[in-house]
Amino acid sequence: MARQNAACQCEPKSIKKMQDWNIAPLERLGNAFAGEEWERAVAAAGGRNSWFTRGQVERAVAAVRRGMFAPNRLREWLAAYRKPAAWQPVTVGVVTAGNLPLVGLADLAAAVAVGHRVVVKPSSKDRPLTEFVVGRLREEGAAMEVVEKLEADGVDGVIATGGDAAREAFEREFRGIPALLRGSRLSAAVLNGTESEAQLAGLAEDMFLYWGLGCRSVTRLWVPRGYDTKALAERLRLHLPFAEDEAVQYRSCYRYARAMAAMNGETWVDGGAFVLRQVAASAPPMAPKLAEVEWSEYVSVEEVAAWLALHESRLQCVSGEAPDTFPRRVALGQTQHPRWTDYADGVDTVAFLLSLQPKER
Numbered sequence: 001m002a003r004q005n006a007a008c009q010c011e012p013k014s015i016k017k018m019q020d021w022n023i024a025p026l027e028r029l030g031n032a033f034a035g036e037e038w039e040r041a042v043a044a045a046g047g048r049n050s051w052f053t054r055g056q057v058e059r060a061v062a063a064v065r066r067g068m069f070a071p072n073r074l075r076e077w078l079a080a081y082r083k084p085a086a087w088q089p090v091t092v093g094v095v096t097a098g099n100l101p102l103v104g105l106a107d108l109a110a111a112v113a114v115g116h117r118v119v120v121k122p123s124s125k126d127r128p129l130t131e132f133v134v135g136r137l138r139e140e141g142a143a144m145e146v147v148e149k150l151e152a153d154g155v156d157g158v159i160a161t162g163g164d165a166a167r168e169a170f171e172r173e174f175r176g177i178p179a180l181l182r183g184s185r186l187s188a189a190v191l192n193g194t195e196s197e198a199q200l201a202g203l204a205e206d207m208f209l210y211w212g213l214g215c216r217s218v219t220r221l222w223v224p225r226g227y228d229t230k231a232l233a234e235r236l237r238l239h240l241p242f243a244e245d246e247a248v249q250y251r252s253c254y255r256y257a258r259a260m261a262a263m264n265g266e267t268w269v270d271g272g273a274f275v276l277r278q279v280a281a282s283a284p285p286m287a288p289k290l291a292e293v294e295w296s297e298y299v300s301v302e303e304v305a306a307w308l309a310l311h312e313s314r315l316q317c318v319s320g321e322a323p324d325t326f327p328r329r330v331a332l333g334q335t336q337h338p339r340w341t342d343y344a345d346g347v348d349t350v351a352f353l354l355s356l357q358p359k360e361r
Contacts, residue, residue, distance in 0.1 A: 021078045022115045025140035029109075030069030032136045033061045044128035045101065052101055053246040056210055057129070060101035067337045068106070077340035078113060081350055089143075090156035090356045092116045095170070096130055097161040098123025100214045104130060106340065107159045107349060108137070108144075114353045117143040121150040152177060157356040159349065177359065180352050182344055185215040185316040186285045187335050190222045190304055192321045195332065197235070199320075202333020204239035206319050207293055208274065209336045211242070211250050215316040215344070216335045219288055221276070221295040222304050229278075229295060233271035240273055247273075254291035261292075281307065285314045316344070 032038070045052045067073075092111045096104025103126065111118045122130035134144050150158070157178040160170040167183035174181070189203055206218040223229065242250070250273075257275045261268040267278040274291045281296045281303065288294055298304050305323035308315065312326070322329040328346055343349050 020083055021113050022142065023074045023078065023113055025112060025137045025142045026074055026109050027069075028140055029133065029136055030065055033065075038132060041128045041132040045126065048128065049098065049125040050249055051099075051211055051213065052126075052129075053242075055243055055246045057101045059209060059241065063337050064102060064105060067339045068109075073340065074113070078350070080341075081354065083114075083354060087354065088358065089115050089117060090358050091119060091154065092353065092356065093119045093121065093150045093152075093155035093158040093160075093174075095121045095150055095158070095160035095162070096123050096126065098125030098127075100210045101126065102129055102133070103214065104161065105133060106338070106344075107161070108133060109340075110349045110353055111159070112137055112142045112144070114350065116353060116356070118145075119150060119155060120144060120146050121148070122146060156359050157353070159352070161344070178352070178356055180347060180349065184287065185314055185345065186220065186287060187216050187218045187316045188220040188222065188285070188308070188318045188322075189218045189332065189335075190318060190320040190322050191224070191227065191232075193224050193227055195320075199332045200232075200235050201239040202331070203319070204236045205241045205333055206335040207236070209241045211253075212290055212293070214336075216338065218319060218335060219293055220279075220285055221293060222298050222307075223295055225297040225299055227297065229269050229276055233269045233274075233276050236274075237272045250291060253289065257289045257292040260289070285311050317342070 042054060042057050045057065046054065094104065094107050094111060096107070104122070108118060108120065120130065120134055131146055134146050138144050152158070152174050155177065157180075158170075158174050159180045160167075160174070161182040162170065164183040167181050170179065170181045187206070189206060191203075195203070203218070208217075210217065212219065223232070254273055254275070258270060261275050261277055269276040274293065277288070277292055277294050279294045279296055281298060283294070283296065286294075301321075301323055305325050308318060308323065308326045315328070317328040317330055317335050318326050319330050319332045319335050328342075
């Protein structure tokens, strides 16, 4: 795998020529998530992936509109870059994940904005929504197509996202071409015991929006020694970001997590719709069961900072009182609301795309 992390080339916004960027299709996409065609895509997505309830898809669209398509967001994002003098468009392959609604949108948008031709291999779990996005962008002039299989010979570079096993397969399949490959990561939150109700509402969203799936979902809490986790669970339950009638499948996962915690004799707290399970402060980040979040106690902030530094390569972001030494810190309630510059794994996607050159064929 060839991972690119080239620093972006910057220039003052006042002299940036926005016509260098293909943003018109993206500006119009922000208002496209409505109407009969969109409704058919949402229904089809729910039929393929039962986790994609209408409520979860609507929340994903709201997050995209607020964090990415708010006025001037696209222009502010791209104003930090300029194209190299010898730049020319190439063909980029994008393999999207399917664990969250519209999870591949940022990669598709970056490739379109730069001006490359994009060949998309969507996940079967999110194909209807991805095909809708590609169709709308093509109508606006973007050079894109959807394929059943992405052939390495047909692309000059690739962005591929999946689990760790998929990443290993990507490394073999795309060996020899520039590739930005992503595997599994987790997110954490650091509390100090003075969180307001609004902050805890944000934490509940960090933990359970999209059912806790995805690398930006908080699955590990750090709390001060002696923190009342039972009271925390009771307060979090008041702010769960899903409706009872859309949580049938999720509640089966909750019952299983609760039963396993009780059988294993662990220290745990029942949140009524989730389980908080204590793990040692030295325990590495691991993906818990759905409807389950781990917690560890800390004595000093330095202890948390050391753990975050040790496991930085396994962590996507950290919300709350994360030490300044961790690079991907966000406020409570913001892990599920990335902006254009919140690049996955901390690797600048636009810089990678600008570095690509046509390969000899």
